[in-house]
Amino acid sequence: MRIRNLTAADLDRVVPLEAGEPSAWNNVDIRREIEQRHGIQLVAVDEADGEIVGWCCSRSFEAEAELLKIVVLGRRRRAGIASALMACLESRLSGAGVRTLFLEVRSHNYPALTLYRKRGFCEVGRRRKYYSSPEDDALILAKTLVGE
Numbered sequence: 001m002r003i004r005n006l007t008a009a010d011l012d013r014v015v016p017l018e019a020g021e022p023s024a025w026n027n028v029d030i031r032r033e034i035e036q037r038h039g040i041q042l043v044a045v046d047e048a049d050g051e052i053v054g055w056c057c058s059r060s061f062e063a064e065a066e067l068l069k070i071v072v073l074g075r076r077r078r079a080g081i082a083s084a085l086m087a088c089l090e091s092r093l094s095g096a097g098v099r100t101l102f103l104e105v106r107s108h109n110y111p112a113l114t115l116y117r118k119r120g121f122c123e124v125g126r127r128r129k130y131y132s133s134p135e136d137d138a139l140i141l142a143k144t145l146v147g148e
């Protein structure tokens with residue numbers, strides 16, 4: 001598996017990863033992200049067949065960044081793909097001088113919370129009933145990237 005930058009040519013293969021996810025992004029949302037000056041967008045590509053099996057993106061402002069999205073293709077989960085995407089993202093951000101990576105996650109999203117905690121993120125806040133359909137609290141997590 002290879003992690004590389006997302007390009008506009010990947011859009012049609014990234015949008016289906018979002019299908020069925022709460023707060024799914026469409027083609028326009030993802031294209032807009034590519035145009036972000038302070039954004040990083042990564043895809044995980046299966047080198048055997050060229051399939052895009054996951055993607056993530058962040059935006060940064062000076063020493064802080066926010067992870068906006070990370071999704072792995074349903075049938076390819078629990079194989080370390082999200083971990084590889086996050087390791088690459090954290091390394092890129094750290095290299096660019098970012099010191100703290102924040103993210104928001106539904107309080108009932110057990111797979112994502114387990115992933116983030118395993119990677120050293122800590123809870124720094126909670127927004128009650130922040131999400132709808134279904135209603136859920138948002139947990140705000142943060143990780144210090146110094147030394148990465």
Ligand SMILES: CC(C)(COP(=O)(O)OP(=O)(O)OC[C@H]1O[C@@H](n2cnc3c(N)ncnc32)[C@H](O)[C@@H]1OP(=O)(O)O)[C@@H](O)C(=O)NCCC(=O)NCCS
Binds near residue numbers: 079
């Ligand atoms: C969350 C998500 C990105 C994880 O992707 P993934 O490629 O399966 O994650 P990894 O294989 O790298 O998992 C790393 C660790 O996270 C934890 N984890 C991941 N999925 C888990 C699950 N379903 N149940 C329990 N722990 C889980 C485990 O500790 C795992 O390590 P292990 O497999 O050695 O036990 C994926 O489930 C997904 O795309 N979910 C839908 C989108 C989403 O919720 N994104 C996050 C929004 S904030």
